[in-house]
Amino acid sequence: MDGFVEHRDRLLGVAYRVLGRVADAEDVVQEAWLRWAAADRAEVADPEAFLVRTTTRLAIDRLRRAQARREVYPGEWLPEPVLTGPADLAEHAVRAESVTMAMLVVLESLSPLERAVFVLRDVFDEPYGAIARALGKREPAVRQLAARARAHVREGRPRYEIDRATWREAADRFFLACATGSMDELLATLAPGVRLTGDGGGLAPSALRVVRGADRIARLLLGLVHGKGRTHFLTRLGLEETDIGYETVNANAGPAVVMVAAGRPIVFLQPTVAGGLVQEVFVITNPEKMAGLMSRESAPLRP
Structure with a gap:
């Protein structure tokens, strides 16, 4: 668990926002830990970047599989609710809004790549270069994905109270x-x-x-x-x-x-x-x- 525990909350936050499911997010983070445990630490210059990259890629793969099932889901599909701490949320307004039911529903309209880029950049403030490396994309392509994602979110974001x-x-x-x-x-x-x-x-x-x-x-x-x-x-x-x-x-x-x-x-x-x-x-x-x-x-x- 060396080097993993201190980043677990961040990894779970990324995975949940990408997937909208608690169990799926926990499975992804567990798989990321297994890959971390098997990695040659001498070749990992930045443990957090390695873990975020691994978690994001696993979450995208799982979301792509899940979207096919959601197309035949009986009735409306909503994200899985999760408990959150009011004290923490008061200090992180942007991250708090990103985990609301209304916002998670809007994120469902994005492609898996757009959703991952939006979560990493606009919620967790990851640098574009780091996101490009995480996704195996060129930085200009990541910036375009971010712009499209923001446009979709602005169009679909409900104008509700966040106070x-x-x-x-x-x-x-x-x-x-x-x-x-x-x-x-x-x-x-x-x-x-x-x-x-x-x-x-x-x-x-x-x-x-x-x-x-x-x-x-x-x-x-x-x-x-x-x-x-x-x-x-x-x-x-x-x-x-x-x-x-x-x-x-x-x-x-x-x-x-x-x-x-x-x-x-x-x-x-x-x-x-x-x-x-x-x-x-x-x-x-x-x-x-x-x-x-x-x-x-x-x-x-x-x-």
């Missing part, structure tokens, strides 16, 4: 309205053009398409939390009403609620805020995407 206090205050009102079951109070927290994106992966109940409109979304959320929708959801998973609990967490650089059953997370719910109102809601029920929420005692991903 933590504002986001937290609006999210708390939203969570409270969901918990109390008040339709009027919940509608008061939602923007008229609010969108809800769900991801069940065909393994758990979920909206198969993006849901639009405050009234429709409010009814869907209240049904999930309180009504027959919740009973149906739990029955599909083989769970009882008495098994259910709720926890507020900091995930993907913002406040979220996790529905927990029998000690394991079964629903991830996170709003995105602008102008004091919820503009977008992400709901993940796919059981294969809960690994990043399993250890709620600490934050496994640093920015």
Whole structure:
């Protein structure tokens, strides 16, 4: 592990932003460690550069394979949520924004090379020359990839609040309205053009398409939390009403609620805020995407 542990957080941060999956990112970092362990250290002038280069290449290869599967994914595909530490995020605003659900969804529109270049350059401030060596490209080509990636991100980036206090205050009102079951109070927290994106992966109940409109979304959320929708959801998973609990967490650089059953997370719910109102809601029920929420005692991903 000599020389590896000190860089692990950075490698995991790169891999997660490129892949959008916690388990995949951990697998990539593990493979990078195996290659580091087998490397002739006398030939490695810069251990960090070697590890970043190896991790990036492995992540790109895995993302290319994953994209083919995502084309036939049942319903909408969302990144896997991961716990983040608020203290760390306050010191790294750019890195914090890059790990939000909304930004990770935008990064899905990039090619694997564009995504890797954007993560390395715009998030982790790697020099163009180092990125070119990591990708086996000429520096002018890397600069072109970076320019294209930035243009796509600017076009797709949601104009949402990144102020933590504002986001937290609006999210708390939203969570409270969901918990109390008040339709009027919940509608008061939602923007008229609010969108809800769900991801069940065909393994758990979920909206198969993006849901639009405050009234429709409010009814869907209240049904999930309180009504027959919740009973149906739990029955599909083989769970009882008495098994259910709720926890507020900091995930993907913002406040979220996790529905927990029998000690394991079964629903991830996170709003995105602008102008004091919820503009977008992400709901993940796919059981294969809960690994990043399993250890709620600490934050496994640093920015």
